[in-house]
Amino acid sequence: MSQNNQYNYVYARRVHSGRRRKRKRIGTLLLTLFVILLLLLLFYIVLNKNQTQSVPANADASAVSMLKTVTEPAASEPVTESVESSHITQVIDGRTYIDGILIVNKSYPLPASYDPGLDAEAQSAFERMQKDASDDGLFLYITSGYRSYAEQEVQYGIHVQNKGKDYADRVSARPGFSEHQSGLSMDINSTEDSFADTKEARWIAENCVKYGFIIRFPKDKEDITGYAYEPWHIRYVGIQNAKKISESGLCLEEYLGISSVYAD
Numbered sequence: 001m002s003q004n005n006q007y008n009y010v011y012a013r014r015v016h017s018g019r020r021r022k023r024k025r026i027g028t029l030l031l032t033l034f035v036i037l038l039l040l041l042l043f044y045i046v047l048n049k050n051q052t053q054s055v056p057a058n059a060d061a062s063a064v065s066m067l068k069t070v071t072e073p074a075a076s077e078p079v080t081e082s083v084e085s086s087h088i089t090q091v092i093d094g095r096t097y098i099d100g101i102l103i104v105n106k107s108y109p110l111p112a113s114y115d116p117g118l119d120a121e122a123q124s125a126f127e128r129m130q131k132d133a134s135d136d137g138l139f140l141y142i143t144s145g146y147r148s149y150a151e152q153e154v155q156y157g158i159h160v161q162n163k164g165k166d167y168a169d170r171v172s173a174r175p176g177f178s179e180h181q182s183g184l185s186m187d188i189n190s191t192e193d194s195f196a197d198t199k200e201a202r203w204i205a206e207n208c209v210k211y212g213f214i215i216r217f218p219k220d221k222e223d224i225t226g227y228a229y230e231p232w233h234i235r236y237v238g239i240q241n242a243k244k245i246s247e248s249g250l251c252l253e254e255y256l257g258i259s260s261v262y263a264d
């Protein structure tokens, strides 16, 4: 081997081992990336599993835990999703509260013995609303406020007798399933469909939120609330909740991610 050839040989070896080191470095880098990706995938699976744990659809009091906190969603998720995926459900003496809101619909009944009368806070909120409406030249009055289990039994029975069970279930609640039994709901003025086109109905729709009420069964939400549109039926949820629900554009069931379907 000439000096020149020897030099070339050493140089080639250096280049060769240099490439080997480089390849080794790339290999380590790829392995690290792979491990990171694997960890991210695992993290994602665990997170997803927690988020899909939903509130039970049917209010079987014994099956629902006293206090169930669903995992908080990641901060990067849109607000509407976090509203649906993080709620606190409490069952107290057979009554279901979600985020502190007493829930009464076709999935969440009240015990027959629950007999609170018209809620004092809801009543005074209505009186404030009534006064302000009167300043605008409109007269609002409660047609039907608190209704006991027994009274609901009679009313539902009349609907069934008149137009059958299917119709009755669209416009009335079975005893124990009426929000009127909670003492937090009221029918204002008229319960005729034509009420929707009155000044009073428009005033209520525009202003009830300020007093802590929501239109409980909005238009085009029958599939979700389980009830036909009722512009006269307002539900007291407190001012803060009413504002949040109203701003979301969702009905209460959508807002809380719950159903309203009879078990049978």
Ligand SMILES: [Zn+2]
Residues within 6 Å of the ligand: 180, 185, 186, 187, 232, 233, 234
């Ligand atoms: Zn009503």
